[in-house]
Amino acid sequence: MPTHPIALMLVAVILTGDEPPSTQPAPLDPRVDPARITEIDPPPLPEQVVLPLPPDHHIATDPARVPVARASFEAARTAIGRGAGALRRLQSAEGGWLVDSRVTPSSTDPLAPAPPSPVAVAVTALAVKTLVQADPAAASSEDVRRALAFIDRARRADGAFEGGSMTNYVTSSVVSALSGLDELAFRDRVDDGVRWLQESQWDEGEGLRPEQDWYGGAGYGNRGRPDLSNTQMMLEAMYDAGLSPDEPAFQRALAFVSRAQNLRSTNAASWAGTDGGFVYTPAGGGESFASEHAGEGRYGESPPAGVGRSLRSYGSMTYAGFKSLLYAGLSPDDVRVRAAFDWIRRHWTFDENPGLGRQGLYYYYHAMARALRVGQQTVITDNDGTPHNWREELITAVTKRQGESGLWRNDADRWLEGEEAMATIFALLALEEAIKPAR
Numbered sequence: 274m275p276t277h278p279i280a281l282m283l284v285a286v287i288l289t290g291d292e293p294p295s296t297q298p299a300p301l302d303p304r305v306d307p308a309r310i311t312e313i314d315p316p317p318l319p320e321q322v323v324l325p326l327p328p329d330h331h332i333a334t335d336p337a338r339v340p341v342a343r344a345s346f347e348a349a350r351t352a353i354g355r356g357a358g359a360l361r362r363l364q365s366a367e368g369g370w371l372v373d374s375r376v377t378p379s380s381t382d383p384l385a386p387a388p389p390s391p392v393a394v395a396v397t398a399l400a401v402k403t404l405v406q407a408d409p410a411a412a413s414s415e416d417v418r419r420a421l422a423f424i425d426r427a428r429r430a431d432g433a434f435e436g437g438s439m440t441n442y443v444t445s446s447v448v449s450a451l452s453g454l455d456e457l458a459f460r461d462r463v464d465d466g467v468r469w470l471q472e473s474q475w476d477e478g479e480g481l482r483p484e485q486d487w488y489g490g491a492g493y494g495n496r497g498r499p500d501l502s503n504t505q506m507m508l509e510a511m512y513d514a515g516l517s518p519d520e521p522a523f524q525r526a527l528a529f530v531s532r533a534q535n536l537r538s539t540n541a542a543s544w545a546g547t548d549g550g551f552v553y554t555p556a557g558g559g560e561s562f563a564s565e566h567a568g569e570g571r572y573g574e575s576p577p578a579g580v581g582r583s584l585r586s587y588g589s590m591t592y593a594g595f596k597s598l599l600y601a602g603l604s605p606d607d608v609r610v611r612a613a614f615d616w617i618r619r620h621w622t623f624d625e626n627p628g629l630g631r632q633g634l635y636y637y638y639h640a641m642a643r644a645l646r647v648g649q650q651t652v653i654t655d656n657d658g659t660p661h662n663w664r665e666e667l668i669t670a671v672t673k674r675q676g677e678s679g680l681w682r683n684d685a686d687r688w689l690e691g692e693e694a695m696a697t698i699f700a701l702l703a704l705e706e707a708i709k710p711a712r
Contacts, residue, residue, distance in 0.1 A: 310556075311558050313532075313541040315528055316528055323602050341664045357701065360697050368419030391435070394446075394447070398434075399446055405454060407705060431469055434447045445510040448462075449513040483528055491507040544583050546584075550586020551593065551595075552587075567585055585628055592617070614648070619655070634685065667703060667707050681699075683696050
């Protein structure tokens with residue numbers, strides 16, 4: 274099976290005799306500062322593209338389909354019910370969540386009504402996903418209908434959902450949410466959103482070549498570089514929408530994701546180590562929030578005396594990278610997948626986001642649950658040889674942190690997890706992954 278855009282073009286030539294389209298990049302996009310691009314050898318192509326576990330947009334109704342004890346299944350269902358009810362109480366009169374967010378998108382028409390803030394649109398989309406995954410009938414409820422109307426206010430003619438510099442984040446969130454609605458009425462929004470995500474990916478269309486470390490990624494706009502968090506959201510949206518991993522956008526993204534891995538055998542970046550974990554971005558020479566947290570600088574610019582520059586891996590990005598490799602069709606036997614899984618085994622914990630303490634803890638839980646489910650793992654044996662049923666342990670870890678009100682909140686207030694709506698949505702999404710049917 275073809276595994277690379279160029280390979281796909283060559284197959285077309287063999288079958289049709291047509292000349293392949295030019296792979297020469299366009300002139301460099303003016304948003305890109307050439308000084309922030311590093312050129313290194315591209316990562317290896319996969320030997321084959323393997324279909325990952327298909328997405329499942331609803332939790333199991335039969336506990337026998339989930340490999341956990343009946344008591345754990347019921348505990349998760351109870352916590353989800355309480356959390357969903359509490360989350361509904363946070364919805365604004367206009368249908369959204371976090372509508373008072375101060376982050377606002379840019380507008381070119383001063384007379385046009387202001388669209389909702391990008392944070393509110395993305396969080397509202399994730400709230401819809403949470404409610405519908407727990408109860409398919411919620412799709413026709415009044416609160417979800419109001420939320421969908423709120424989201425639709427941000428829809429643009431080009432298929433994206435307005436977010437200013439956050440449009441990739443917002444559109445990815447909306448596509449993932451709408452993909453779980455069993456209604457043809459939303460399919461055009463899903464298809465248009467996917468098309469925009471593919472067209473906005475950093476690639477030849479923006480003047481980049483596979484040798485350059487921005488290639489294949491997605492990120493924030495306004496001259497921002499691509500990062501693994503945005504890239505995994507783009508890939509998750511395409512996965513949730515049902516796209517095959519042999520789509521060229523997946524294979525372009527694989528180059529970027531591989532470059533974010535601390536794996537010298539497949540990543541030629543000077544900062545790359547050998548632990549198999551992932552950093553925030555390889556672009557512009559690389560960045561890691563874990564390096565910043567350790568006091569070595571976000572760019573690894575302040576290493577300990579006598580130690581060369583390197584970047585630290587951390588939990589949430591390693592789970593993001595692990596599932597992204599699988600979304601892109603890598604085999605579980607691929608060296609990159611195995612190395613990432615070994616990092617997970619060595620850093621097995623629910624007490625913190627390894628490398629960042631409690632920062633981003635609920636994002637970490639959600640990334641973990643998505644990654645281990647698509648990886649079709651039931652029991653993880655850690656580096657000490659101790660087996661762990663991840664679903665059981667995740668349910669225990671998340672439910673014990675639920676507040677009396679039914680909501681969650683992270684006292685380490687970073688990335689909006691100090692907001693009850695944001696922490697609750699991530700907690701519920703993690704619990705829902707844990708009790709989706711196992712295949």
